[in-house]
Amino acid sequence: MHVRNVHKHYGAVHAVDGVDLAVSRGELFGLIGHNGAGKSTLFKMMLGLLPMSSGEILIDGESATGSTFRSVRQRIGYLPENVVLYDNLTGLETLQFFSRLKGASSLDCLPALERVGLTDAARRRVREYSKGMRQRLGFAQALLGSPRILFLDEPTTGLDPEAIREFYTILRGLKAEGVTIVLTSHILAEIQERVDRLAIMANGRIQALGTVQALREQMDLPLWFDIRIAAQHFDTVRNLLGDLPISAIEAHDEHVSVRCGRDAKMAVIEALAGLNGKMLDLHVREPSLEDVFFGFSD
Template identity: 50%
Template sequence: MSIELDAVSKSFGPVEAIRNISLTIGQGEMFGLIGHNGAGKSTLFKLMLGLLPASAGAVRINGVATSSAQFRQVRRHIGYLPESFVSYDNLSGLEVLHLFADLKRVPRAECGRVLRRVGLADACGRRLHTYSKGMRQRLGFAQVLLGDPELIFLDEPTNGLDPEGIADFYSILREAQQRGATIVITSHILAEIQDRVDRLVILDAGKVAALGTLAELRARQVLPSHIEAQLLPGCGERAGAALAHLAGLTIIVDGDRASIACAAAQKAPVLAALAPMLVDVTIREPSLEDLFLGYGGQHARAH
């Protein structure tokens, strides 16, 4: 399923939570939505889910406006995991999933398959009040997977999951994406999503601060690459002299180690100059967190 937002705004009284946002998310994309607290992420999620009406503009899923009567049929093909998954503590995991299966008009027989896939098969008979936070999150993810939705919305989905659980979660998402599902995901753990999303949008005060692939955002922001070089013994001064002809570098030499901050286009000349004296080298590109702080400005830093 594709998503189209056309000049969408949403106000709550005098507060404009979403301001004239236009963007398109293509079928099969894994799309990241990030921003500081209060940037408008949750409001945008609810607009795309049809849970809130837009104050201006239009939201369309597969060409169907979320404000139309026809959207009810589209919604049956959408899976949604809110930031905090809450259900009935006196029910077992399987009973909770049966409830969601009935609501989604999915055969209850499918519940066992998704419980196995999220690693809850052995705990499905236990009451929810015995579940850990991570287990509850896995159960929430299981209800998302019921019916093989064509569009999946995930709000901070890895809360409470351990590293193994996070890796398994993204493995399941890739399986869904490979069968054609579109996935919209928001997370405060930027390092976790930066190499997993195809494109992303950075929201700032309800507006689009940046939109594109990670590579495109890096190119626009012009943040430096960082090179950490381990040099042959006694080559510190020689390294500084070898780099002297390159303008715009920030160089720190400490004994047999050199740290260089440079533009992306300068990485090759720097490495060529240092090659005769290199023992080891590490290159760090600007992270999504670096980009977020750059694009988010003072709002991001305040949070």
């Protein structure tokens, strides 16, 4: 998918202000930002739901609007945020309805339900479904017709931790089949280890774009060493690190926490080797996606 110099203006308000983006086949791409950052607007323009003020969005080289809209939309799967499906239909009927509109085979419906673990509830009315089951049904709907690209808006809302893990397992399977996935999430801890790349949006613009690791390096946020060591060796630690550019060192109980810049990381590790087996445990804390996010979006 290619997004080229896309703008969306509402009068003087620039909801999306010159976004360029390319997502490759089989990539799991995250789009994050505060509410009002412009990601929903961008999402809707990618789906062809909202006209652009200017710019171009191509999916497999074709536009989701205009004369090619039907063929492009047959290749798209979409799960909107907080969607409420039809209470009076069963899970299976819901999928049959959407598969007809999508021009997909009705034979796709049961396998889609099976994929999200709803086979047993297929013939129950949606009104009897829990919030998590509804979300999974919405996801099954997005999988109809073997889409080549999936747009998932806050897809794990209402899912319990186990269902979230299953959800990302399914996404990995789809990725392996070459499906491109674009998702938004407010739960940064959940996506930081799972997306291939992500974009951070603020004020209608992409403020940062890349892998989580690349963004950490770009932000140059400090990292932490948590050392577990007997209290009598605290001074040894201080002495070993004395000449290094350490920005903070805190000691309490059996722990010493050391904060340093990324460029000092290897030097600290080498210095700690001088503890000669006195160290009981060591944990290196990289800045979280949340730290990176606030760094870029503030």
